[in-house]
Amino acid sequence: MDFTFVVQSLLNGLLIGGVYSLVAIGLTVIFGVMKVINFAHGALMMLGMYASYWIATLLQINVYATIAFVLPLLFIVGVLFQKVLIAPIMDAPEHNQLFLTLGVMLFLQNMAVYLWTPDFRILRTPYANINYYIGDISISLVHILAFAMAIVFSGILYIILHKTDLGRAIRASSEEPVGAKLMGINIKRIYWITFGIGAACAGVAGTAITPFFPIYPYVGDIFVLTAYVVVVLGGMGSVFGAFVGGLIIGMADSIGAMILPGSMKSVLSFVIFIMILLFKPTGLFGRQNA
Amino acid sequence: MATPKSNKHADKKITRRDFIKNTALATAAAATVGTIGFPNVLRGAAPPEIPIGHIHPLSGFLAFDGQEMRKAVMWGVQEVNAAGGIKALDGAKLKLIDADSEGKPEKAISEVERLEREGVAAITGCYQSAVTIVATQIAEKLQVPFVVGVASAEAITERGFKYTFRVQPSSSMFVGHALDYMRQLAEKTGTPLETIAYIHENTQFGGTLADFTEKMAGEYGFKVIKRVEYSVKAPDVSTEVGKIKAAGADLVFASGYFGDGVRVARALSSMRVNPKAIVGIAQGGFSHPKFVSELGGEVTQGIMDVNFQYDPNSPKAAKTLAGFEAEYGSKMSPSMVYAYSPVGVIADAMERAGSADRDAVRAALVKTSFTDHILPQGPIEFDATGQNINANPLLMQILSGKVEIVWPEKYKTAGIVFPFKR
């Protein structure tokens, strides 16, 4: 196996890992605060992709500019999702929350099939074919931009969580909900804000990959499963963990692709997943929850 | 085979003589079961309509291809009806019934059964080999003639089935022609060609083609030195393409469908894989008109494809393609040509049989010698296994943003550029 090939694969893995990170960050924030595992997260990402696609196509604007629309749009979707569907069952057994988000996923995915057909759509941008070369190793521009977006938004989220009052309130609610309430924090408001943020992250991740990924209703499936692995690996509730975890899993997939037949490349990631679940469920950076 | 006891199918065998009665029976059965509004229940308008069915992936991962196949089959039906329907049956028009395989073989099972219940005289499809293998098996069980349009796996015609026919070339025919063409080109241009790296999708379709290539390469002086498979659903194939690149073979062969073809081609270009030629083997994208518009002229320049094609010298072909484009606003791709062709064959069989009864149609299909087609071959005739023995794939190449036919010389529309350097 030659050097160029290995480096190229790992590099691609790293870059796509950035996108996994962004998706996972949204998921981990939701879980950290509300202890809800959102199965519909991939579907939210899919909605973000379609939103970017339609806005870019209909308004003829640069795909990256669509973030200005996608971010608030998905935020609102997330808020509504939480208020209408999750809030009523916050006290129900955990299974129910899983089933509910699963139901939402089924609904959103297939509503997309019904509305927009299952056809693969490709957003054609002038930079989809631009590549930079270091020796024989190619780096695609759109991959780099996606990675950059992941870093930027992860950074923004990290700052919000650690440097703002809202962020502190969110972290307090996640670590100690009762105490937070006693301190006057409106938990209900934190819940829907957090969900909105999580959904917005998924949406932005969708925009990031739209220039190089086909857009179709089931696209979320691929990412949602990986996002779980990342969240658990990084530690549920830890943004930093989700970021690092995403990069690790991205590269694990590449390594898997190098040594296994194409269809099995994620086996490695899932084995890691099982190991973590069994032996270190709090993940790399997660907190020991009571 | 023992005859089962009281059996609706056994009863049907007797009543099937009279096709109209069969339709009424199916209609009555559907109504009794209470499935509301079976959308394709015949309304008994005069002259009667003859239903034929087609199974394609109208949804799911291959929906793009499936919808194209559907338009092609519809166009075939429209042509037959516009020309007066089945004259031997008083100008009865063909009626097409859609069936969605969703790209999944197990869906085909219930769809074939549904089509049978709806009284179709014959079925065509399915674009995917895996789906076709399963569908033809059920059709054989239910004794419904199945004329395969697009599906290449050898196994489709190797099971001794009596009701399965195939218009397109089989996998071994594809590979045989491809290797033959490559060897001819090597000799004509004096290019040393020996090694092949093959990237293919991992189901029956790609797998069988690759298997045959490995097996038959030696006969033509070639050797497959690397074989890489990928999943149609994989969003990213760069590692797989990386393995191909690392192999450094003279030729890169690729088999797959449109969507993954786009991804593979893009990766081959961005990773600067530069063999003497990139040759699709029945690659659903490489000779598709939309392929160039997706990727741009630069990425696709020089890519070759051994695939179906219409006959560029045939006036009927020109007319059919023009009509299709006028109707649907898009060009008929080579795969669509082969999805379209079975309709003519089925209509011809019905004319000769003078009946839409399934067994009569089957018997007529066996004796087919159909010349009113648009394929680059002699008459369509089926051998004992149901394979169209004269089926002939052509070699295409994308030059200056257009898909040209470059080999054999008899059919060419442009001069070939070989070997190709980016």
Added chain:
Amino acid sequence: MLSASVTRGSMRKSPSRRGWLMIAVFIFILHFLPWVAPNTIHLSIMMFLFAVMGQGWNILGGYAGQASFGHTVFFGTGAYISTMLFLRLGLTPWIGIVLATLGGVLLGIFIGALSFRYGLKGPFFALIMLAFAEIFHMVSLGWGFIGGAEGLLIPLEGYAPLKMQFLDKKAFYFLSLWMVIGSLYLVWRLERTKIGLYFLACREDHDAAEALGVNTFRAQLIAIALSAGITSMAGTVYAQYLLYIDPDSVFGLLNSVEIMIRPIIGGAGTVFGPLLGSLILTPLAEYSRLALQSYSGVYLMWYGLILVIVIIFLPNGLMGLLNNLKDRYQTKGQ
């Protein structure tokens, strides 16, 4: 979904004499359906098979409280074991089904031993099942020996009862019908045994159960073993009926959803829940496909909608609703 009061109420509640009669009559009538409505046979077979699988899930998820999001791993394992044994060794599926069930049980014990030893429950257990299912899915896609992505095709032999192949679908109808009846009976008996009580104890309060001396590890292991076995068994029948299996159809995530959604909608932790769920969802999927005449994945939209509505408004599923109505009717009658 698993509120104690309802299940305590429904548990051990034997049908009255009239109830038994109604059930017996219903089963009797079902035996004639293939002749009365032959076009529904395929639908019924699918309905029954999924009811059986749903019942399997129900034992682990409904009664023992461990919701598995990857239950298709057992279904697929069963299907592949019997099919491979038949294709490679010519072993009749009648024996193959026993081995397939055994294989499923062993797999269940393996997964269970790992998961329960490390105290996985709730969403974590759901996710680990999902992970196992996906691994099996991917391996079966890439492993040529068991067919790879092309799947396995069982050659059509027409009428070959010794090889579990029948020209007539009715045979499979009755086979699957009796599997449903068997699974209903099994769960009904389970409710009335000590082990069934242990399942409930694990579900309701794991730690309290431990404190009271229940060996929760053993109880859950038995639950997953039973659950896996039933589901694998259905896998063999499915393979023999369709004569074709491939990784996507038997190991895919969608299949896990189909298995799980039936007991959830019908009522987890009840005997009839999975069957009820299947009776509603299978025809719904079929009908919406025909009626809408569009892309056939759309029935999943209904699944999603119904799931959301049921979780919010009817957490005990339809059986829960029926039981409530029955209680109200009975109290009114007094």
